[in-house]
Amino acid sequence: MLLKQNNEYIHSIQNYVQAFEKNSFRHIASNDFSKWPSPLEETWRLSRLGKLTRKKIEPIHSDFKKNIRIKAKIKNAICLSFVDGAYREDLSDELPVGITLHQLNEKECLSFLSKIKKTNLANHPSTNSSLSCTPSIIKINVDAHFSSNRLIEIIYSGGMDNKSVHPVLYIELKKSSNLSIVERFNHSGTLIMPLQLIEIGELASLKSVKIFDDNKTTYNLSAHSVILSDKSNYNSFSLIKGSEFTRSETHAEFKGQHATMNLNGVYISGGDQHHDLTTAIYHNHPNCTSKQIVRGVLGGESTGVFQGKVRVAPDAQKTDGQQMSKVILVSDKASANAKPELEIYADDVVCAHGATVGELDDDELFYLNSRGIPLDKAREILIIAFLEDIITQSVDLSLQDFIYTEAKAGLLSILK
Amino acid sequence: MSLLEIKKAYLKLDNKQILKGISLSVNAGEVHAIMGPNGSGKSTMSYMLAGRNGYELESGDILLNGDSLIEMAADERARSGLFLAFQYPVELPGVGGIAFLREAVNSRRKHLGKKELDHLAFVKEVRKVASEMFVKDEMLKRSVNVGFSGGEKKRFEILQMAMLKPTVSILDETDSGLDVDALKTVSDGVNSQRSDSNAIIVITHYQRLLDYIVPDYVHILSDGMIIKSGGPELAREVEKNGYAGIINAS
Numbered sequence: 001m002l003l004k005q006n007n008e009y010i011h012s013i014q015n016y017v018q019a020f021e022k023n024s025f026r027h028i029a030s031n032d033f034s035k036w037p038s039p040l041e042e043t044w045r046l047s048r049l050g051k052l053t054r055k056k057i058e059p060i061h062s063d064f065k066k067n068i069r070i071k072a073k074i075k076n077a078i079c080l081s082f083v084d085g086a087y088r089e090d091l092s093d094e095l096p097v098g099i100t101l102h103q104l105n106e107k108e109c110l111s112f113l114s115k116i117k118k119t120n121l122a123n124h125p126s127t128n129s130s131l132s133c134t135p136s137i138i139k140i141n142v143d144a145h146f147s148s149n150r151l152i153e154i155i156y157s158g159g160m161d162n163k164s165v166h167p168v169l170y171i172e173l174k175k176s177s178n179l180s181i182v183e184r185f186n187h188s189g190t191l192i193m194p195l196q197l198i199e200i201g202e203l204a205s206l207k208s209v210k211i212f213d214d215n216k217t218t219y220n221l222s223a224h225s226v227i228l229s230d231k232s233n234y235n236s237f238s239l240i241k242g243s244e245f246t247r248s249e250t251h252a253e254f255k256g257q258h259a260t261m262n263l264n265g266v267y268i269s270g271g272d273q274h275h276d277l278t279t280a281i282y283h284n285h286p287n288c289t290s291k292q293i294v295r296g297v298l299g300g301e302s303t304g305v306f307q308g309k310v311r312v313a314p315d316a317q318k319t320d321g322q323q324m325s326k327v328i329l330v331s332d333k334a335s336a337n338a339k340p341e342l343e344i345y346a347d348d349v350v351c352a353h354g355a356t357v358g359e360l361d362d363d364e365l366f367y368l369n370s371r372g373i374p375l376d377k378a379r380e381i382l383i384i385a386f387l388e389d390i391i392t393q394s395v396d397l398s399l400q401d402f403i404y405t406e407a408k409a410g411l412l413s414i415l416k
Numbered sequence: 417m418s419l420l421e422i423k424k425a426y427l428k429l430d431n432k433q434i435l436k437g438i439s440l441s442v443n444a445g446e447v448h449a450i451m452g453p454n455g456s457g458k459s460t461m462s463y464m465l466a467g468r469n470g471y472e473l474e475s476g477d478i479l480l481n482g483d484s485l486i487e488m489a490a491d492e493r494a495r496s497g498l499f500l501a502f503q504y505p506v507e508l509p510g511v512g513g514i515a516f517l518r519e520a521v522n523s524r525r526k527h528l529g530k531k532e533l534d535h536l537a538f539v540k541e542v543r544k545v546a547s548e549m550f551v552k553d554e555m556l557k558r559s560v561n562v563g564f565s566g567g568e569k570k571r572f573e574i575l576q577m578a579m580l581k582p583t584v585s586i587l588d589e590t591d592s593g594l595d596v597d598a599l600k601t602v603s604d605g606v607n608s609q610r611s612d613s614n615a616i617i618v619i620t621h622y623q624r625l626l627d628y629i630v631p632d633y634v635h636i637l638s639d640g641m642i643i644k645s646g647g648p649e650l651a652r653e654v655e656k657n658g659y660a661g662i663i664n665a666s
Contacts, residue, residue, distance in 0.1 A: 362469070367506040370466050371520035371576065372494035372527070381519065385510025385559075 036125055046305045046337045047247050047276045052219050057191055059133035060163035062086035070155050074182055074402060077153035084158035085165040086135040098146035099179075104137040104170070112137055112170055116197055119225040120251040120280060126193035126223040130166035134195075137168045144174040144201075151180035151207075159189025159218065168195045173204040173232075180207040182399070185222075185242075188215040196224040198234075202256065205233040209395060211406055213242035216271070220246040228288075230256030237394035238265040239403065240275045241410030247276040254281075254288040254316075264293045264394040266387055268407060269302035269334070270414030276305040283316040286346075290320070295390050296327035297383050298334035299414035308353070309341040316346045323353040328360060328386055330379060330414065376415050383411055417482050419444050419615045420465075420498075420584045425476035427464055434460045436640040437476070442584065445612040449626055449651060450619045452637035453659045458619045459503065461637070462588040465617075466500040467493045480584060494520075495527035497583030501573040501590055508560035513572075516560050517542055521579050542579060549575045549605045567598030574605040585609075586617045591625040603628030623655040638663045 036053045037044040062084040070091050072079040080101070081091035087103070095101055104112055113131060121127050131137075140152075159165050165187060173179055185192065192214060200206050214220050220243050226234055240246050252261055267275035281290045296304040310321040327336040338355035360382050368378035387407055395403050418441040427435040434457050442448050452458050463471040465478060467490035478485040485493050508516065522532040533541065546556060551571050561569050570590055577585055587606065591599055606629050610616065618629055626634070626648065634650040635642045638659065643666040644650065654662065 363506050364508055366468050366490060367502070367508065368516075369490040370468075370494055370500050370502075371516075371580070372491050372523035373519055374491045374523070375489070377519065377523075378491070381511055381516070382508070385508065388510040 043278065043307060046307065046339070047245075047274065047278075052191065052245070055162065055190060057162055057164050059129075060084050060158075060160055060165050060189075062135040062158075064088070066158070068157060070157065072153050072155070073184070074151065074153050074399070077151050077182065080152060080154045082154065082156045082158075082167045084135075084160075085133075085167040087138045096148055096150070098143045098148070098177075099152075100141045100143075102139055102141075104139055108139070109137055112197065116195075116225065119197070119227075119253070120282070121195075121223045121225050121249070124221075124223040124249065126166075126195050126221050129164065130168050130193045130195040133164065134166040134168040137170060139170040139172065142171070142173045142177045142179050142204075144176055146174075146177040146179070148178075151182060154181060154183045155186065156184065156192075156194065157186045159187035159192060159215070162190050164191040164193060165189065166193050166195070169197075171196070171198045171206070173198075173200045173206055175201045176203040177201065178205045180396070182209040182211070184211045185214050185220060187218055187220070189218060192218060192220045192222075194220070194222045196222075198224070198226045200226070200228050200232040200234055202229045203231045204229070206235070207396065208234070208236045209399060209403070210236070210238040210248070212238065212240040212246045212248060213406070213410075214246065216242065216244055216273075218243045220248075222246070222248045224248070224250045226250065226252040226261075228252070228254050228256060228259040228261060230258060232256065232259045234259075234261045234263075235394070236261075236263050237403075238277065239406055239410075240265070240267040240277065241269075241406070243273065243275075245274045247278060249276075249278040251280045252282070252290075254283050254285050254290075257285045257287045259285075260289045262291045262293075262394065264291075264390055265306075266295045266297075266390060266407065267304050268297045268410035268414065269304050270299040271302060272300065273302045274305075275302070276307070278305070278307040280309040280311070281321065283310065283312040283319040283321060285313075286315060286317045286319065288316070288319060290322070292323040293390050293393065294325040294338075295387055296325070296336055297330065297386070297411065297414070298327060298336055299330040301331070301333040302414075303334070304336045305339075306337070306355075307339045307341070309343065310351060310353075311343040312346050312349055312351065314345040317348040319346060319349040319351065321349070321351040325355040326386075327357045328383065329357065330360065330383075379415050380408065380411055383415075384408065418442055418479070419481060420617075421477075421479040422465075423477045423479070425464065425478065426474040427460060427471065428474055429460065429470070434640050435464065438637075438640070438642055440635065440642065442615045442617060444615055445610075446633065447610065447616045447618060447629060447631045449631035449634045450617060450637050451621065451623075451634060451651065451654055451659075453621075456637045457640040458637055459588060460640075462500055462586050462619055465493075465586055466490055466498065491523070494580075494582075495524055499577055499580055499582035499585040501570075501577060501585065501587045503589040503592055505561050505569040505573055507562045509562050511560050513556040513558060513560050514539060514542060517556075517576065517579055520576065524580055542575075545578050546575055548608070549578060550601050551575045566593035567595070567601070570594060570598065570602050571605065574602055578605065578609055581609075582614065584615050584617070586619065587629075588619045589621065590618070591620055591622060599625065600628060623651045626651045636662050638666070
């Protein structure tokens, strides 16, 4: 059965765009947006949007005067705030010397559009709708050789019932710069469609942590594109725990040699949540290394999806691409899908993938119980132990306590 | 009143009758040894007492300080003062030794209405007790039982016993896999905890352990029933004549 298109939403985008006719790139973007992905499309087969497409949604009008209390969670971080998809300078901290933030003008927007259209996110629903509906495209520029022990905490909040929110962020790290960011998605409302493009220059390094913790009735369809130059590094860790439905889709491309990337993630799902970590890594140049470790903890009647694609181009010799997904089911009705995909055209590479789905070990649970530890606590202890290696490998020591706290809060609701 | 009383315990596993009406009374200050050949029901008895899922009594009762345990889950029995030292202690990858011990001790303390120990106070206490049990500090920092030798695992079990201060301890074949030196160290650790207010059940194949942990009573378990009870001399009889002699005589 074919998915019904949500024509009302499409029309509402077009109406929204017409209200802002001066931004001509939006017309270009919106013309391409004609339908939601169908479950007949391979990459959306495991994450169906049927329920979403039957809702009546319009893009939100960002209210720049909306007063919303933003609370940073990380000590000493530089806090940047997006509310209803719009950057709020009045709710953000000052950036240090070496980092600038500005709203793209029309010419820059067209250039941005053309870059995004060349990535594999070109047909993602968030690409077209967010380019059409975002109040502004914000760019964070990191100067060459910049380094700091302070990280940037970006908080995305706001949203409304039957409205869609469209934050668009472009981050460029110039040569030999270093940056750490933590992004927290804490929306309420119906639909969030974050779009990101990250360009990491030669010898530059970006450490990124994303916490997806939107309201339990929210849909979050995040699309991220990452491009790595020679000898650069991208270390990403995502924790998905909130929302009714979150799909975090990352397309990462090696555009230079001797670069490295870790794309790790954890999803903690309960009730009837649906969490999807979809990645695609394109080894287009030789001597690059990618690693993906995914852990899932599923309770209630939730579903978890990991789709990990690694494509190695014919000239990408000496590629090292590793992928491992492990899931624990803590209830009989939860289900997990893991779809690793290796497409290898070079002949001197090391690539591996693995996927396991299982339950907590009865002997381990009994051992803990026999020491007086109640069942819920015993499960929490074993699950935290299960997540320990991915957290210690993916996240700086200074952030590990914060991640454990976030993970434990997510576990609390599914272990009851 | 006995500290632990087993009343006509019957238990089936996979439709096979394993325990066939076991009765036992253990009073404060006593050490009871349960001996028997392979397949006699010794481990089943220990899991039954500890409350493992799948080891529920078909009929009969278990009383700890007069309170019935049969409706209590394993964690509740442990908090109430029952301790099982495993024959094969379970490895817990990623679960740190100190965190694990602290969680267990604080669960018991909470049950007894005592204040939970904070991290520093706990670490000080556990290090003191660990050194008495010859458990190295380095072992406490590692994941529970992961990479431990057989002797180290058994010493860690006895360390847990010392920290939890149970009312009744069941030592399930604590001597298995131990050389003479390790046996002596583990036995010293157990003996140091004997008191007038607790009791210990030692489950073993061999008389050897009972030279170090000298019991007050010895019971011979065969085919799910206690077929003979006596003093420590009964263990020496087993050593001399084997189980067959005693089983045939019964």
